[in-house]
Every structure is written in structure tokens, then in C-alpha cells.
Amino acid sequence: MADILDIDAAVIGAGPAGLIAAEQLAQAGARVVVFDGMGAPARKFLLAGRGGLNLTHSEALPDFLARYGAAQTRLAPAIEAFPPDALRAWAEQLGQPTFVGSSGRVFPVAMKASPLLRAWLRRLDQQGVQLRLRHRWAGWDDQRRLRFDTATGVANIAARATVLALGGASWPRLGSDGGWVPLLAAKGIAIAPLRPANCGFTTAWSALFADKYQGAPLKNVALAFGGGGGVVRGEAVITRDGIEGGAIYALSAPLRDAILATGEARLMVALRPDLSGDELALRLAKPKGKQSLSTWLRKTAGLTPAAIGLLQETTHAAGRALASLSPADLAALINAVPLRLTGVASIARAIASAGGIALGEIDDDYMLRKLPGVFAAGEMLDWEAPTGGYLLTACFATGVAAGRGAAKYLGR
Template identity: 50%
Template sequence: MSERSAEPPPRAVVVGGGPAGLMAAEMLARAGISVLVVEAKPSLGRKLLMAGKSGLNLTKDEPLDDFLRAYGAAADWLRPMLEAFGPDEVQGWAADLGQAVFTGSTGRVFPQAMKASPLLRAWLARLEGLGVRWRTRWRWTGWEGEALRFATPEGLVRITPELTVLALGGASWARLGSDGAWAGSLAERGVELAPFAPANAGLCVAWSGPMRARFGQPVKGVRFSAGRLTSRGEAVISERGLEGGGIYPLTPALRAGAPLWLDLLPDLTLEEVSARLPRSRGKASLSNHLRKALRLDPARLALLQEFGRPLPADPADLARLIKALPIRHDGLRPMDEAISTAGGVTRAALDDVLMLRACPGTYCVGEMLDWEAPTGGYLLTACLATGRWAGRAAAARLLSGQEINASVRP
């Protein structure tokens, strides 16, 4: 990067250096528009790198209608964006960056390198080649008149671009830059916002003493349900509660107060479970009896004892409990511990190309929008898709002086 005094003023500023912001910047740069990406943290893509620590889940390889169902009430809103840049396009995008991908047994798609860092390095190199500039440790503090105001290591900086893309993230993982502090600035401009709430969050559980022996153990082969939502994923018994992919998809229902139920043997019917529970167990303890008769592992047995005591003596009643064990908990983990958040800029606050109705020339993308989805590639895909959608529309606005919806379609 050259010295700021020698840099020409950018026509477009993208605030936020995550996947949504970088994708918007790429679309603008490909249209020949000068772009400056501004990031509050010391480096770009920090949350992407954190997500890739245990294997970067890029997307989910499944039919688009199935994919869209993961977005719940926001599916209709996001449909045109995901039709233009969905699971197939994400895989092609990664391949174009030199990152071969593979699909796991559950349909989740990962780079063969598994990590996010090679992909991010290749992407930043491509952006630099397109002329995209960036500044880190620049924190957006709102507007001053029509100018964007930034707190920087060198002091206050004001920039008045022709258009702005805000890609500021949700309100979880503040240490990675997503703190929701931007909400006040948008509210002052009359932008409608939905309250932030945790999404993809673990549960707080006040365990009894005997459960300490099970901390860190996975709960496998079960089905969780809350309200109309169900999940066959795994969870981990942690010191603070239950966490993991089996719990996260149920967050919308749990937030609304729906009770949580656990089917310890989802592959057996109630009648089959009951038939495997003879009335007499001889001298065997109940735990051994259940372990042998139903092949329940220690983690599942522990949960049954924790939430089912005193266990029914009647086999039919015990079978019903095993198939629908009520899980007592103290609510979701705090929002800053959630993987993502619900809430943010509402659909009503935006036009069809994600431009703020209250602030013409300013677009919003990524997790700062009011949508949510479970983990499994859905979050990243929608961030990329919304960034691409708004970036192409913003480019069309600058080049033609008007919004043309068709211009953002493939």
C-alpha cells in the first residue's frame, strides 16, 4: 500500500473486511470502480480464519430448495441471491482461487486443505491484482453529514465516497469484530432494525455433581427437537451446558421458549424400545440393564439419569421417557458466545438490491442483515451471495446512474 496522501480517493468504500465485504469489493473492482476496504481489526477475514480452524465449511451440496429451507422465514428474501450464487457457484469460486474442494458424507463442502488461510491469501492476492486497496485498524464511527467517519491510528479520517457498502457483521464474537456497535448509527438515520438475538448458540445447563465425569463427552446417535424443529446432529456435554451442531439448529424455537426434547434412540420406534425392556432385569443394575438391552452409551445413560430420575419402573413408561426425554436448561448461552446472530437490518429497510431506503447509495450485506441459518455452510454461502448481489448492483448504479435489477443476475 502506498501512503494515503498519494492514493486517489476511492469511488466506493466497503466497510468490513469479512467474506461479504470482500465479495462486494471484488464485484465493484471487476466493474472498473476504485474500491477501498476498511476494517476495524488488524487484518482482514478474521472470523473466516476462526471458522476454518476446525475445517472451513464452505457450503452444503444439496438441491437449492432444500438449501433454502435452512433460512426459514428469510428464504423468500434470499432466494434470488442464492439462485445467482448458491452451493454450486461457491464451489466454483473456491476452485477458481486454486482451492480444490471435497464433499463429506453429510453433504458439507470443504477445501481439501481444510483451512481458511490458503483461500483467504489467494483471494486477497486476486483483489490486490484488481486494484482493491484496504486499510486496517480503521473503525467506522458513523456519518458526519454525508462523510463516513473513521477512528484510525493516525486520528480521525473522513471519506465521502460515491457509494458505500456496509458489511459490519452481526453482534456476536466481538473480539473478531462483530459487535453490533453499528446499530446506533443506522438507527439515527431512520433505518429499521430488528433486535439482535443469539443464533447457533449452546445451552446453559446447571448439571448435578455426577455429570462432571461426562464433561467433554459427545452425545451421538440422538435426535433433538424443539417446537417444529428437529436435529440429528451431535452435541457435547460441557461444564456450562450442551453445545454443538445438534443444538444449534433449534435456536429459533428455543429463543421463543419451546421446550427441548431428546430422543435417545431415534432409529427405534416406541414399540421396539418397549419390547427390549423386559420387566425383570435380575441382579443387574438399571444402568447395566439399559446398556445391554438398548446399547445406550455412557453419555446417553447419564442424560437419561440426569433428566429422567426417578426412572419409571414400568417398561412402557420408561420407553416413552427414552423416546422423549425433557431437557431442563437455563436458556441460551450469551449472545457474544453464539456463532451468529438473528436481527439487524430488516428486509423492509432495504430495496431489492440491498440498498438502504433511508440512505440512497449505501448497501448492507452479510450477517448484519436480519436473517439466520444453521451452521453447515449456509452462513458463509449467504454472506458471499449477498455481497455479490449488492456489489454488482452498486456497480450498476455508479456506471449507469440507476438501479437495474437485471444487471445483478447472471
């Protein structure tokens, strides 16, 4: 592509944050070009929508904002300016109505990202937004023009304002590989190390247990972590070398931080959290008769094969036999299975990443204080949130804030 020498705004990154920033700029009358290193836009967004696109959450805004932890105060103005209801209305305008699921999560009726993305790209095209793919950002040249590596060489782009929306470092094969970190660090921008968020963890399963139960779910469990995570109800999934799943993701930040600080985290799993210890002990006091241990536990305590396997794995590791436990001890173990987590799953497999540009580096318009005319949004910034629609909402909201900030900078 020939160099573009005179555009109002360049948006780098064609994910939700970048595309919504481009939309804000185009609505303000700016000439906008979106650049992305991949061969198609919004690759990670499409992956997120394969199993049902969780756009946002329906809970009250104060509770919603609390999900952002230490970043709540800094993110609140952007989310309040583009709250969950505004995101739902935006999707509706694109012909993609939404509904609230039983968990309070909000999904498009189509339950996919692709129809929403197609309609969105059509509208952006109608607004005059140009899309340039296979353009990998490589920083700035000595004339402060944006540099891109392309299939045909280097492109140097002059833009009056730039919005960076390059994502974090999770799912790098889809484009977010953290390659921007050294480019901004060289400009003196403070960047917190990128770390896995909403991720799985490793533990030392026996080969027998891993072979038999990898991929098996632990449904309707309660997970407890004393290091600040509290108790989370939901589902976990046994992996070859550890554990992951929705309930695990909800505790991933404190678990990750504990492991990074001390080398391990102790997670307690309640397999039948709706039954008290006394009720479980009463059930387990019934004679087993000629039933196998697994059949007896399935019938008396309502445990799945994977849950029973986890109990056997735990007692075997402690040098005990599950069958030797008294009803009271077995009842106590069922609702307090200890898991020693010793590692964090790779950031490449994490749903999102924590870390990024320190929030103190951006002003109220999401412009980098040390780089006038350069704005940042989305997962590039140092915040994290659990799954449930909070991740996408903040990406959209910060993208809107950065787009509006860039339009303001351009005098639009």
C-alpha cells in the same frame, strides 16, 4: 493514514460479504478500499474454517432456499444470482477445489479457510483493491464523509459509494460486535434486535452431573420440539450449564423464540431413535443379574455413559429412581427424555446472530433506501439460517448483490 479524498467505493468490513463485494466493484473498474477494525482480515471466517470450512450445501436449490425461512423470498434473487455452484466455481478459480461430504455439505479439499483466504487476498491485491486495517467505522461527519477511528486519530474518507458488511454480534472479539447499530439507527434505519442464532441453551443441571459430563457428546440422537421445530437427528454436547451442538443449532431459532416469549422451552431427546419402544422394552426386560445398572443399560440398550447419566439426572429431578422403572417406562423415557431449557447462551458464543437491518430497508440492489449510495450485506441484514453452509452462502451472495449494486450506482 492520510485522508483518502477521492475513491469510488469504500467497503467497511473485511469478512466474506465485504471482500466479495470489493471484488465485484474492482472487476467493474472501480477504485476500492476495504476498511476493517481488526488487525487482520476475515478473522471469523478463519475461525469457521479451523475444523473444516463448510462453504455451502449440495441440496437442490428450492430446498436450499427454504432454509432461510421468513427471509427466503427476499434473499432468493441474490442466492439465485450467485448459487452454491457458483460459489464452488469461485473457490476452484482460486485454486481451492471442493468436495461434497456424506451429509451433503461442501468443503474445500484443503479443509481450511486459510489457503482460500490467502489466494483471495492475493487476487484482490492484483485487482487494485486496497486494505486498511485497524480502522473502526464511526459513522459520517457533517460533510457526509466516512469517519474512522484509527491508532493515530480520526480519518475522514470521501467515497462515492459505500458497502457496509460489518457482520452481526456473534464472536465480538473477532470484530463483529454490533457497534454499527446505533450509527444506522440514528439515520432512521429500522433494525431488528440482534439475537443469538445457531446457539446453545441453558438448563439447571445438578452440580454432580455437570462436573461429570460437561463436554460429553450425545451422538446419533433425535431432538424434538413441538413449537415449530419438528424433529432433528444429529449430535448434541453437554455443557457446564446446558446443551449445544449441531442438532441443537438446527432447532435454535424456535427454541430461542419460545424462551424469549415464555421463559422456557421443553425439548425432548430420543437417545436410541432407531429402536422402537417395544423393541427397547423387550431388551430391557432381560434380567440384570449382578451387573451394575450402568453396565446393564450399556449392554442391553447401547447407551453411552453420558446418556445413562442424563437418564439418572432426569429421574432424580422427578424424585424417582432409574432402577425402579418398569421396562416399558424405561423404554419410553430413553426415547423421550424431557429437557427444560430456561435460557439462551450468550450471543458472544453463538455461531451467528439473527436480527439486523430490516430487509424492507434495502432495495433490489441492496442499497439502503434512506441512504442513497450506501449498501449493506451479510449478517448485518435481518435473516438467519442453520449451519450446513447456508450462513456463508448467503453472506457471499448478498455481498455479490451489494457489490454489483454499488457498481451499478457508480455507473460502472
